[in-house]
Amino acid sequence: QVQLAESGGRLVQAGGSLRLSCAASGRIDTIQRVGWFRQVPGKDREFVVSISWAVSRESYEDSVIGRLTISRDNATVYLQMSSLKPEHAAVYYCAARSRPTMGSFVYRSPHDYDFWGQGTQVTVSS
Numbered sequence: 001q002v003q004l005a006e007s008g009g010r011l012v013q014a015g016g017s018l019r020l021s022c023a024a025s026g027r028i029d030t031i032q033r034v035g036w037f038r039q040v041p042g043k044d045r046e047f048v049v050s051i052s053w054a055v056s057r058e059s060y061e062d063s064v065i066g067r068l069t070i071s072r073d074n075a076t077v078y079l080q081m082s083s084l085k086p087e088h089a090a091v092y093y094c095a096a097r098s099r100p101t102m103g104s105f106v107y108r109s110p111h112d113y114d115f116w117g118q119g120t121q122v123t124v125s126s
Contacts, residue, residue, distance in 0.1 A: 002026045002096045002115040009092060009120030012084055020079040020120055022094030028053075030098040033107055034077045036070065038090035039119075045093065047108040051077060052101070059106040084124045091119040 008020040024031060035050035049060045049070045056072050069080040077094060095113035107113065 002028060002031060002098060004094050004096055004115055004117035006092065006094050006117040006120040009122045011123040011125060014085055014124055014126050016084050016124075017080070017082040018084060018122060020081070020092055020094075020122070022077040022079070022117060024075045024077070024096060027098070028075050031096045032099065032101040033097045033113075034072070035095050035097070035107065035113055036077075036079050037093045037095060037110060038088075039093065040090045045110045047110075048092070049079065050107060057104070061108075081122075084122075086124045086126045089122055089124045091121050093117055093119045 003025045005023045006020060012018050031053040033050050033052050036048040037045045038048050039045040047061055048064055049068055051058050051070045051072055058070050067083050071078045094117045096115040097107060097113045
């Protein structure tokens with residue numbers, strides 16, 4: 001089992017920056033990839049970005065390129081966000097995949113991931 005704990009979500013002004021953290025524990029040796037998703041009320045959880053655990057290869061949703069950066073330091077994965085707008089407000093979740101991965105395939109579906117954190121709320125004021 002892998003446990004994930006997000007932190008860093010808070011209220012931020014439009015145009016501001018924020019760094020979210022996802023601390024992994026438990027069987028981190030089984031992690032293949034970690035992804036960040038976002039969810040707003042009434043909508044499905046959507047993929048934002050992911051990183052491969054072994055070689056830290058990053059994969060971004062097109063709409064966030066240049067604004068978000070994912071990184072990993074030991075067992076913590078970070079999501080650096082900048083130029084935030086009110087429409088970026090959501091609950092941000094990190095997720096870990098322990099099932100085998102295939103090369104450079106980008107796992108974008110929530111169903112591709114095996115473990116989830118509890119989420120952290122990001123609110124952006126205009």
